[in-house]
Structure formats: structure tokens, C-alpha cells
Amino acid sequence: MKLRTLTTILAALGGGFIIYVGLAYLLAPQSTASGFGLPSWPEHQGTGFLAVKGVRDIGTGLVMLALLLTGHRRALGWTMLAMTFIPAGDMTVVLSNDGSTTTAFGVHGLTACLVALTAGLLLRERPAAATAPASTSTSPRVSVPAAR
DSSP states (O other), rough: HHHHHHHHHHHHHHHHHHHHHHHHHHHHHHHHHHSSOSSOOOOOGGGGGHHHHHHHHHHHHHHHHHHHTTTTTTHHHHHHHHHHHHHHHHHHHHHTTTOOHHHOOOIIIIHHHHHHHOOOOOOHHOOOOOOOOOOOOOOOOOOOOOOO
């Protein structure tokens, strides 16, 4: 499998997955929040914070897919490298709030590693070789005889 194909698949899966997670936080916030790894989560009026997370996740995925679909692969690589901060930060939040160590490392830590790996692969890609454009000259070719 070519590197470009692999990075395209990883970036598309990453963007699609985080959109899915965001939608889950908007549509079923209480059941989705329990899988985040924290010992407790907002309830009643505090559930608006779960919607904020959902919107953040959807926006993150849309940025990734927009850069991928428009061919801005290097920008996508830098963006994903910066976005590695999000799951790494989530892991730190879970660990610092007596949350599940398994979820912190197994979900958030692994996600941070996969995002960083995809970013690194995207940044390692070399641009495709440009093909020479066809001649657009409208003047006829004149052959000059060689000097004798």
C-alpha cells in the first residue's frame, strides 16, 4: 500500500470517527459521557458542557475532512499535529481527576498516538511530481536549417 493511500485512509477515518463521537455527545450525552473515563460527569443543567464537547469534536472532524478533500495535505499534517494536544489533554484530565487509567491510556493516549502518527506520515509525504504542461503556443514551429 502506498504511503499516500495509507495517510488518506487514516485521516479520513480519524475525521469521520471524531465527527461520530461528537454526534454521540449531542444525541446521547449521558451514555456517551460515561465512556470518557471520568468518575462523574455533568448532569441536569450541566449537560450543556457535553454538547460543547460534541460541537468541538464535530468541528475538529470537519476541519480534517475539509483539508483532506481540498488536497491541503501538508496543512492537514500540521493541523493534526496541533490537534494531538486534544486527546493528550483529555488523557491528562482523566488521570488528574481520578478517572479510569485504562480509558485514559487506552482511549485518549492511543488516540493521541494515532493522530500524531498520521500527522507525521502526512508531513513525510513528498509532493507528487508535476507534469510538464502541454505547449500552448499558437505560433507554428519553424525549423531552421543547420549551418553547413
